[in-house]
Amino acid sequence: MSLPAEAPRTRAGRSGTGRAVVVPRDLPGPSGGLTYNREVLKVWKEDGVDVVQERLEGAWPDPDDHARRALSELLLRYSSVLVDGIIASAAPQQIAGARASGVQVSVLMHLPLPAETGLSAAERASAQAMERHALQQASTVVCTSEWARADLRARYGALPTQVAAPGTDPAPLVDGSSPPxxxxxxxxxxxxxxxxxxxxxxxxxxxxxxxxxxxxxxxxxxxxxxxxxxxxxxxxxxxxxxxxxxxxxxxxxxxxxxxxxxxxxxxxxxxxxxxxxxxxxxxxxxxxxxxxxxxxxxxxxxxxxxxxxxxxxxxxxxxxxxxxxxxxxxxxxxxxxxxxxxxxxxxxxxxxxxxxxxxxxxxxxx
Incomplete structure (x- = not known):
């Protein structure tokens, strides 16, 4: 889905109009999260749902100040925004600012940041604190399974969660191999x-x-x-x-x-x-x-x-x-x-x- 030539802009401190889904521009793939985002947007486009896909630059979930400012400006262009969790979890202040300006900011959580392996104890604690703050600012946190919702509640306590589990496309039965x-x-x-x-x-x-x-x-x-x-x-x-x-x-x-x-x-x-x-x-x-x-x-x-x-x-x-x-x-x-x-x-x-x-x-x- 292509981006519009120019998304609607507003004055700082006031929300815009319309709806958007914000996803990272340069994540390596393929991945389940990328597939989920793509398939949902595909259905919405087929159904005529009025929504813009915004692909945000930045090394999320470890963005620089430029990427954070870009997110702040982007959120204020719309009245309702769904943000991929890899972005939202690293942007608690940007979400809080948008909410204060009247924007409905929801988060689509594919994987909690502290669940990734390879983090030091200090890095995991920092990621958890940042993510907790971000999700507490959100209008809604959408989880991809009941298990994921229970996991988030165990990590962060009560949150305004909803569940939308992934779908599948019909496919033919496989032939298999020998040996298996x-x-x-x-x-x-x-x-x-x-x-x-x-x-x-x-x-x-x-x-x-x-x-x-x-x-x-x-x-x-x-x-x-x-x-x-x-x-x-x-x-x-x-x-x-x-x-x-x-x-x-x-x-x-x-x-x-x-x-x-x-x-x-x-x-x-x-x-x-x-x-x-x-x-x-x-x-x-x-x-x-x-x-x-x-x-x-x-x-x-x-x-x-x-x-x-x-x-x-x-x-x-x-x-x-x-x-x-x-x-x-x-x-x-x-x-x-x-x-x-x-x-x-x-x-x-x-x-x-x-x-x-x-x-x-x-x-x-x-």
Missing amino acids: RLLFLGAITPRKNPLLLLQALEPLDSVGWQLTIAGPAGPDQDYVHSVTAAAQRCRGRVQLTGAVTGERLQRLWNAADLLVLPSLAETYGMVVTEGLARGVPALVGAGTGAEEALAAGQDPACSEHFWSLPGRAVDPCDAAAWTEALEQWLQHQELRSRWRANAAAHRDRLRTWRQTATQLRRALQW
Whole structure:
């Protein structure tokens, strides 16, 4: 969606008119947050919703003074604004100023800043204090799962929260592979935790399996090198592709038999429902929002919740537990068939992006 040639401007201290969604201009991708923003805006455009997308420059969530001033000016151009959390969490004063001028400022939280790995104790405390202040200024805080809402409340206490979980696009059932192919989709970062996955697979050298790790390299080059070295120890079974999109991504999905997402933190885990839409089950990190995604499409009338799940949640800090779970899945055809049948059964009950966009509009009162 292109930007207007010139957005409406107002005098400082007074709010403008109209509605906008503010997103960062230069985030590396692909990512679940970028997909969420894009798909919601696409539906709103199709439905004729009058909203402007503003792509804000700056090294968010660590902006300089110029980027902060640009955000302050931008917020005052509109009467109601939805700000991506990676921007809003680093801008409590800018949100407070806009609210004081009568602007409705809502925040779309994809991931709390302190949930990212690699922060020192001081950095995490600083991020938490800044984010708490920012969210307390917001008109509404939109979370992408019930798990994420509970997590925010545990971190920051009572907030004006709403939930609009991600949707999915319909997709064909996959063909799979022989030997079974595991698919990891995500950035090569400590939070996404691919190193634990490789450590869990290394003892399974007598079992047939293949693994594709598809995602961009993260900023921690030592971690990326550790993942690369661990992949090389698996003697040709692991393919590292880098970031993948479009037709190439569809081919990876079609070859997949199991999605593996051992993340230490996820507010939802959109790749899980993207897999379910294709009939691909998943192993996910226990205690994260990915458990909610794994249960998406669950038949509310089903009393056998565990047996009808299209996969399982496993402690993302326990490599031995992942080894055990993967070995069970690889060694038992009955388990593989049940998980795949359960994934296929979930497909028709998954939320659509239109439902997500409608729910988000209600949350924002747009």
